[in-house]
Amino acid sequence: MTTPLLEVSDLRTWFPSGKSEVKAVDGVSFSLAPGEVLGLVGESGSGKSITGFSIIGLIDEPGRIVEGSIKLEGRELIGLSPHELRAIRGKTISMVFQDPMMTLNPVLSIGTQIKLALEAHETISSADARERAIKALAQVRIAEPERKVDFFPHQFSGGMRQRVAIAIALLHRPKLIICDEPTTALDVSIQAEILAEMKDLVAELGTALIWISHDLATVSSIADRVAVMRFGKVVEIGPALGVLTKPQHDYTKALLDALPSRAKPGELLLRGSGIADAAPPPRKAATSDLPPLGSPYLVIDAAVKRFEKPAGLFRNLAIRSGIAQPRPVVQAVDGVSITLKRGEVLGLVGESGSGKSTLGRMAAGITVPTSGTIRLAGKPVMSGGRSPHKVTTRVQTIFQDPFASLNSRMRVGDIVAEGPLAHKLVSRAESAEYVARWLSAVGLDPSFANRFPHQFSGGQRQRIAIARALAMQPDVIVCDEPVASLDVSIQAQIINLLIRLRSELDLSLIFISHDLSVVRHLCDRVAIMYQGRIVEEGGAATIYDNPQHDYTKRLLAAVPVLPTAA
């Protein structure tokens, strides 16, 4: 057996917090052969990222490595001086981060940033640095590198920026690259491209890789070996195929069971089903004029949304006299007609910029369509006139980010009660009781009503957001990526909650997501959006098993698939 490139043994990285210590990494051991790809999987807080940062010696104060050893080609890294560590960083070990929007400096050109990274480890003339930068960009398959080298990060898309970050990480031919969720912020098709390129590059250059991710399917498509982490410990490590098809540890099994892609569509997912939820409160009698289940309910007809900046006086003059070009108009939604039947779950799938969220906002009466109509049971969702506003409470929305969508200065009870009180669905005297029932309906302790949102985890906050939407007694809920920012096990709980509430309350859902497996699991019908239009629409099973449109086929092919036990 060859000597390992990296040997981590009994690594413990702790963060003091008050009087106690948070044991972020608590006894992690593994080794990595040259050129090997190790997947490091776990949910948030499992210590996978901190493990990566410990190896490269970038633990933020006041965290510290309390014990253990990290040996790179037999040389102990723990205890090295900052100067010696800096000589290794970027040269022998480099790192790629999650969000390419945040990692590159927005005010420096790509060429300058590459030059700075080159100068960190060698003296190089400006002309040579430029040439190396162009070569580095060409290596990560950026078209026209001679021109692109002078671009600034904001002129690149997310995928391109991540390629630039990878190019910088590869500059000095490191022996090890640590990738911390490098494709999580990207669209599936971009993710598939980056994964494929990364695989090729690693094979070509013989670089070892530690691929940190929460997504088992992505990891399975690139890693030779997989380590599953929980509570700062590695619970299971082994060849990728073995760990993912024949998991030994209960936690690995539970993680796999929580994935919607592994369950039958529409069934409750195994994880998170253990919570006993109370029955939702009775609905108002006023909603008895509902059409029967299965009949057309929310009808979107030829909806168009254009975003344009109004031009000022001088610009108008300049445009008329032909000096300036009119500002580009963004056609976010370009003539979409779709019907949501009552009691149905409609999935709206597309990549970023496809217009799915804008369509959802128009359906929910938040954004005014430029043209076209949106009607709920024959009545318009928004009033007419110069400044239209929403006129129905029957459509409610759940937003993606439960950290941003809840007012952090209001108590949970007030957040949930605000809408129903404003629309006189309950009296002030009844509201506490009303809120308590809805909180228990979404699986939260009713006593939480007196707390503030920051005291809750992401999954709990999303439950609060769901309770807030449901308390308005809607018939239609527009869910805009409601599980995108959650861990798989929490995601499973929220999906289960939505499945259950939908059947108990006869809700109709518009479920907006980029995650094809979640949509497959939850939705009856799916519409695929691309560049503001719906390119394909149909029953979920039909679309997934027999896609017609090229874009749909490409999208489905890009989704990483977990290996299944033979």
Add this chain to the structure above:
Amino acid sequence: MLGFILQRLWQAAIVVLAMSALVFCGVYAVGNPIDVLISPDATQDIRAAVIAQYGLDLPLWQQYFGFLGRVFDGDFGRSFVYNMPVSELILSRLPATLELTLAAVLFASLVGIPIGMYAGYRPNSPVSRAIMALSILGFSVPTFWFGLMLIMLFAVQCGCMPAGGRGDTVSLFGVDFSFLTTDGLSHIILPALNLALFKFSLMIRLARAGTRELMLSDTVKFARAAGISEFTILSRHVLRLISIPLVTVFGLELGSTLAFAVVTETIFSWPGLGKLIIDSITSLDRPVMVAYLMLVAMLFIVINLVVDLTYALLDPRLRKGRA
């Protein structure tokens, strides 16, 4: 970009016009300069002749439009007190204020920003804590008191610095400057220090806050992961990223100091614009006041324009929208 500058100039013209009307009416309401100008025992005939000579017998609107017409010809009128063209008077005082203000603001920025960045880079070190305590002191100490203390200490006790005045000046391009002679330089140090104190503290705090936040950002982490040295990270990455708020404050402070360095100029008897405006207010020298306040408005507009153009230079994301 051209359209943007045109638009700003158009806005500037409107602001200056509004300013002139406001100031003209305001000053008209303050009092009649004739009472100050001629001795109380002058005859009624002389009094009437002087009033007619300055056009003070006309109704306000006629005086205003007459003034506006002359301004378009470049004539701001004559000072009642100094009996010389106002434009000449202001131009003769401007260099003194300009060099004092620039010395103060540049000192505050060139010394304050690096110190602030250090304090943000090592927020918990004793040195940083001392810097922050000093900056709070700089905020809270009144300018006049600090100026008096400087004079007490350096001029009265040590005798190593002059207490006031401009010292020897050297003519450069037909304008007199102090900072080119050693005597002039020794005269400028104390007032510049006094004027710089507040800005200095402000720059420290801004630079520290920006640096402290950025040191935790992914941009800095990524640069560190590439093995870039801490000094390069601070000088090439962080400084560029925190420069936008710094430039904003630099511009605002430059403008307000140029216009309102009154206290310092009075304490150190610095013959600048601040002293001129105080003198003209006490003697109701109306043309000087009007011209001065219009100049101040112009100054702020120009500085703001330059600051906005600097933004585009500093941040490529802002170039796109205006190109």
